[in-house]
Amino acid sequence: MAHWIEPHPTGIYVRPADAWIDPSQPQERALVTHGHADHARGGHGHVWATRETLAIMALRYGTASGTAVGYGEEIRLGGVTIRYVPAGHVLGSAQIILDHAGERVVVTGDYKRRPDPTCLPFEPVPCDIFVTEATFGLPVFHHPDTGSEMDRLLHALHANPDRCVLVGAYALGKAQRVICELRARGHHDPIYIHGALERMCALYADFGVDMGKLRGATGVPAKEMRGAIVLAPPSALNDRWSRRLPDPIAAMASGWMRVRQRARQRNVELPLVISDHADWDELTDTIREVAPSETWITHGREEALLHWCMTHQYRARALALVGREDEEDG
Amino acid sequence: MRAFSQLLDGLVYTRSRNGKLALIAAYMRAAPDPDRGWALAALTGNLDLKAVKASVIGEMIRARVDPVLFEMSRDYVGDLAETVALLWPRAHDEPAELDDGSLSLSGVIDRLHNVSRAAAPDALAQMMDHLDASGRFALLKLATGGLRVGISARLAKTGFAQAFGLDVDDVEQVWHALAPPYAALFDWAEGRSPRPDPEGTPYFRPFMLAHPLEADSVDLADYAAEWKWDGIRIQIVGTGPKHGGETRLYSRGGDDITGSFPEIAQAFTGHAVLDGELLVKGEFQGGEAASFNALQQRLGRKAVSAKMMADYPAFVRLYDLLIEGDDDLRALPWEQRRTRLEAYMAQLSPDRFDLSAVIDAPDFEALADIRAGARDAAIEGIMLKRRDSPYVAGRKAALWYKWKRDPLTADCVMMYAQRGHGKRSSFYSDYTFGCWTADGELLPVGKAYSGFTDEELKWLDRFVRQNTVARFGPVREVEKTLVLEVAFDSIHDSKRHKSGLAMRFPRIARIRKDKPAAEADRIEGLKRLVS
Ligand SMILES: [Zn+2]
Ligand SMILES: [Zn+2]
Numbered sequence: 001m002a003h004w005i006e007p008h009p010t011g012i013y014v015r016p017a018d019a020w021i022d023p024s025q026p027q028e029r030a031l032v033t034h035g036h037a038d039h040a041r042g043g044h045g046h047v048w049a050t051r052e053t054l055a056i057m058a059l060r061y062g063t064a065s066g067t068a069v070g071y072g073e074e075i076r077l078g079g080v081t082i083r084y085v086p087a088g089h090v091l092g093s094a095q096i097i098l099d100h101a102g103e104r105v106v107v108t109g110d111y112k113r114r115p116d117p118t119c120l121p122f123e124p125v126p127c128d129i130f131v132t133e134a135t136f137g138l139p140v141f142h143h144p145d146t147g148s149e150m151d152r153l154l155h156a157l158h159a160n161p162d163r164c165v166l167v168g169a170y171a172l173g174k175a176q177r178v179i180c181e182l183r184a185r186g187h188h189d190p191i192y193i194h195g196a197l198e199r200m201c202a203l204y205a206d207f208g209v210d211m212g213k214l215r216g217a218t219g220v221p222a223k224e225m226r227g228a229i230v231l232a233p234p235s236a237l238n239d240r241w242s243r244r245l246p247d248p249i250a251a252m253a254s255g256w257m258r259v260r261q262r263a264r265q266r267n268v269e270l271p272l273v274i275s276d277h278a279d280w281d282e283l284t285d286t287i288r289e290v291a292p293s294e295t296w297i298t299h300g301r302e303e304a305l306l307h308w309c310m311t312h313q314y315r316a317r318a319l320a321l322v323g324r325e326d327e328e329d330g
Numbered sequence: 331m332r333a334f335s336q337l338l339d340g341l342v343y344t345r346s347r348n349g350k351l352a353l354i355a356a357y358m359r360a361a362p363d364p365d366r367g368w369a370l371a372a373l374t375g376n377l378d379l380k381a382v383k384a385s386v387i388g389e390m391i392r393a394r395v396d397p398v399l400f401e402m403s404r405d406y407v408g409d410l411a412e413t414v415a416l417l418w419p420r421a422h423d424e425p426a427e428l429d430d431g432s433l434s435l436s437g438v439i440d441r442l443h444n445v446s447r448a449a450a451p452d453a454l455a456q457m458m459d460h461l462d463a464s465g466r467f468a469l470l471k472l473a474t475g476g477l478r479v480g481i482s483a484r485l486a487k488t489g490f491a492q493a494f495g496l497d498v499d500d501v502e503q504v505w506h507a508l509a510p511p512y513a514a515l516f517d518w519a520e521g522r523s524p525r526p527d528p529e530g531t532p533y534f535r536p537f538m539l540a541h542p543l544e545a546d547s548v549d550l551a552d553y554a555a556e557w558k559w560d561g562i563r564i565q566i567v568g569t570g571p572k573h574g575g576e577t578r579l580y581s582r583g584g585d586d587i588t589g590s591f592p593e594i595a596q597a598f599t600g601h602a603v604l605d606g607e608l609l610v611k612g613e614f615q616g617g618e619a620a621s622f623n624a625l626q627q628r629l630g631r632k633a634v635s636a637k638m639m640a641d642y643p644a645f646v647r648l649y650d651l652l653i654e655g656d657d658d659l660r661a662l663p664w665e666q667r668r669t670r671l672e673a674y675m676a677q678l679s680p681d682r683f684d685l686s687a688v689i690d691a692p693d694f695e696a697l698a699d700i701r702a703g704a705r706d707a708a709i710e711g712i713m714l715k716r717r718d719s720p721y722v723a724g725r726k727a728a729l730w731y732k733w734k735r736d737p738l739t740a741d742c743v744m745m746y747a748q749r750g751h752g753k754r755s756s757f758y759s760d761y762t763f764g765c766w767t768a769d770g771e772l773l774p775v776g777k778a779y780s781g782f783t784d785e786e787l788k789w790l791d792r793f794v795r796q797n798t799v800a801r802f803g804p805v806r807e808v809e810k811t812l813v814l815e816v817a818f819d820s821i822h823d824s825k826r827h828k829s830g831l832a833m834r835f836p837r838i839a840r841i842r843k844d845k846p847a848a849e850a851d852r853i854e855g856l857k858r859l860v861s
Contacts, residue, residue, distance in 0.1 A: 138399075138402060138403050138406055139395065139399050139403055139417055140403045140406065140407055140413060140416035140417055141416075142416070142427060142463075144427055144462075238749070238755050238756060239756050240756035240757070241756075242756065243756055258416065258463075259406070259407055259412070259416070260342060260409075260412060261407070261408055261409075263343060264342070264343070267345065267755060268343065269343045269344055269345065269349075270343065271343065301402075301406070303402060304399055304402045304403075307396070307398050307399060307402070308396075308399070311396065
């Protein structure tokens with residue numbers, strides 16, 4: 001079935017549209033699900049993506065040529081009807097729905113099912129072929145309630161008025177989500193951010209995401225940041241950059257923090273299990289919900305999800321896509 | 331159960347000692363009785379339930395989760411208890427994972443104590459359903475008797491002492507008079523009852539320590555000289571037959587290491603407290619004390635095999651006698667204690683105990699010559715003890731001095747660097763260095779992470795970053811251009827290293843920016859220093 005769509009190691013090729021979905025190499029025509037670097041690369045000829053994703057790509061790669069596709073809007077490329085539907089992953093993230101020859105294919109890109117104040121929620125779309133991610137495709141991954149994780153963060157903050165809590169969070173999506181979740185819990189103090197987060201936070205603000213008072217952490221005296229929350233990309237957690245901070249409690253917001261050894265590897269004192277990806281139950285529940293006749297698994301721990309599909313009478317295959325293991329994006 | 335499982339999580343993730351102490355102290359103040367007493371027992375290794383075997387836990391999870399998914403999960407997570415804790419299926423009507431608060435730590439322990447082998451899996455499963463992942467992890471660790479949180483018993487006691495403003499040595503003294511859940515201890519700590527009476531129990535007495543000798547000399551009329559042996563300083567405490575004949579061995583930090591050296595404890599039946607150096611006999615030394623390397627084979631092992639005891643037989647070289655029978659000798663001058671010790675030796679088995687000899691030297695210069703000539707692997711230097719010094723806890727000025735052997739040095743080339751820990755985690759501060767073979771190959775001879783100033787550390791860190799040629803996880807390989815002068819106390823043959831050498835206490839003495847790497851020392855040269 002569906003000979004018009006082909007998985008390749010470098011992306012998914014839609015033959016009648018002569019276009020690639022999330023290609024890892026520069027292509028003439030690219031359909032991009034969202035702005036994370038393992039999905040959105042620079043150097044494509046023409047890009048179709050949401051307005052937000054195009055803006056993120058412009059910020060990262062200076063991409064010039066693109067067509068903005070609104071959520072729910074239908075476009076046609078070479079006889080394929082294409083729609084972008086919210087994936088709930090990060091600002092502008094979309095599933096790409098392709099209809100052709102009486103068949104429907106859904107490519108999720110990355111997705112999650114938990115509420116996220118910075119983006120629209122995932123919409124399940126029944127389909128024939130469901131192309132899903134599997135970042136947290138092992139049953140040990142269960143993301144707890146976001147609220148309880150935020151409570152732990154605020155508790156650590158209030159219990160240590162002389163220190164700061166340094167939260168490692170991916171620059172696109174996680175950082176802004178953590179900030180919004182803090183605001184929603186009544187934390188209105190200025191939040192200090194690492195230089196690497198500044199432009200992305202400004203972009204989110206341009207798209208109407210209200211994050212309250214943000215301050216650059218660089219050059220601020222340590223004393224001023226006592227009792228404050230500081231956000232930085234995960235790579236800065238154990239770097240010399242953090243030495244300028246007042247006795248930081250190293251926290252990290254990521255789905256990987258569920259596993260002790262992973263948190264210890266990062267020298268994290270306060271692991272926060274907050275993920276922008278579906279956990280195991282959400283991956284399997286979503287497959288049940290969209291009830292595809294075939295499931296393709298793009299990246300992550302595809303082996304376990306493949307096994308689950310097989311034992312639950314879902315036809316499935318794992319695609320060996322290259323360049324999709326980005327651990328920072330958890 | 332939640333407070334306890336949170337405490338365990340905190341201890342896993344908190345790096346600093348003070349941070350860990352604060353967590354333990356906060357828990358001890360806040361948790362109810364008898365939960366906190368059981369927690370203290372668990373943290374000090376005095377709770378060994380072993381209600382179920384690990385294999386039973388494996389069976390339990392395979393009955394609930396697809397065995398293939400379980401194996402994949404275990405491969406990823408590593409630890410069995412953690413895998414099971416994370417995988418445990420939630421009840422159908424419960425979307426969120428939570429500790430419903432229905433189980434107390436003491437309730438759990440009661441249940442595990444009293445349950446039969448056959449009923450244990452069901453009892454465990456019932457309890458698992460009421461807990462979150464942290465709670466399940468703690469429960470499984472308690473149930474299998476494998477609770478290891480990476481802290482010593484001494485640290486747990488220190489945290490307890492800190493909670494109530496007590497001196498940890500006072501806690502130590504009463505410790506062996508008590509049993510979990512330590513109701514009498516908490517009553518005393520919170521002022522409800524007097525201090526429990528330690529009489530007749532083998533409790534730890536704090537060690538007397540020495541200052542490094544800084545003066546050019548001391549008068550040997552006032553000071554006696556003894557060898558400083560390179561083993562593990564230990565304290566032997568025996569209660570004697572009158573009080574049950576229990577003997578315990580304590581390390582300098584007050585940790586009970588009896589289990590690692592059972593042959594010593596068995597060989598001592600007296601009613602006394604002694605201070606000495608634990609050493610192992612090395613066959614290569616003709617039955618004399620072997621190097622520290624040999625001793626390391628025995629350290630940190632909870633259970634010791636007969637083969638270990640045969641290959642690395644331990645003995646104690648005695649320094650001091652603190653208490654003999656009911657006589658506390660600690661206030662007496664060293665000379666009198668020494669006389670008592672010498673007399674005491676007669677009742678000890680010569681296989682396991684000998685006396686640390688006093689060095690006979692007419693004057694300090696002669697002593698310096700003797701020290702310079704000492705090349706015994708087990709000698710670390712010389713101790714100078716004031717002849718009239720009482721045995722007092724800690725380091726007291728002018729009573730005891732340690733006069734270490736001059737370090738050996740070698741010029742080595744930096745090969746790899748790794749980030750440090752804690753405050754130094756943003757610096758490449760651990761360096762692996764090597765020396766040249768006859769064929770011009772550089773082989774690692776040691777690893778050092780001290781000896782430099784903060785300024786030098788910054789310089790070294792920059793050197794590493796600017797001269798990286800490859801990365802392996804946290805390790806960077808660097809251009810082989812920088813010569814480090816490395817000081818070390820001794821060097822030994824080692825099968826573990828390709829160079830066949832292992833240094834003891836290596837540290838960076840100087841950065842030799844002036845010296846070309848090709849002129850660094852050769853392996854053959856180092857081999858001549860092997861003791
Ligand atoms: Zn993503
Ligand atoms: Zn991805």
